[in-house]
Amino acid sequence: MKILNFGVAVTFLALSACSSTDVDGSYGADTYGDGYGEDVTDTDGGYVSEEIGIDYGSVNDLSDSMKNTVNFGYDSYYLEPAALAILKEQAAILKNNPDTKVVIEGHCDERGTREYNIALGERRANAVKNFLALQGVNSSNISVISYGKERPLVIGNDNASMAKNRRAVTVVE
Secondary structure (H helix, E strand, O other): OHHHHHHHHHHHHHHHHHOOOOOOOOOOOOOOOOOOOHHHHHOOOOHHHHHHOOOOOOHHHHHOHHHHEEEOOOOOOOOOHHHHHHHHHHHHHHHHOOOOOEEEEEEOOOOOOHHHHHHHHHHHHHHHHHHHHHOOOOHHHEEEEEEEOOOOOOOOOOHHHHHHHOEEEEEEO
16 A cells, blocks of 8 residues: 555656646746746847758748747747747848838637637737847837637647647738
């Protein structure tokens, strides 16, 4: 019986140590609630091109869905490493084209109420805007809008479809 209790305790501790969900459900957002972890301010400006090979392309590159869309986890506005790499590339393009104005569209999957998803989509769009501003993009050139669950990219209620709908899209005005 003691061995069984010990095994249960070890399992519980291991599972709780792996949890990354914050109290507010933001999956790692820092205490300021800006939607990304604290390490994003440790940038030194020029490392972006070395890390991911940015060619500082034109604004037309932002029409490419591989470069204009970042995805989010369920019920989250946390910017994951794959999203940060895309946003660093967007920032490089926007800094190279300082007069360009963009709109960040926040989107959600079909779960949740309309009101909740509008708010979550706005938090996602603002997380992207705040990150781009930290990278040196003029924040007055960035506006945000939330569509919540009203404009799905993919129709379907399976996990793969819903994952594609949890996104923020950078659109050139």
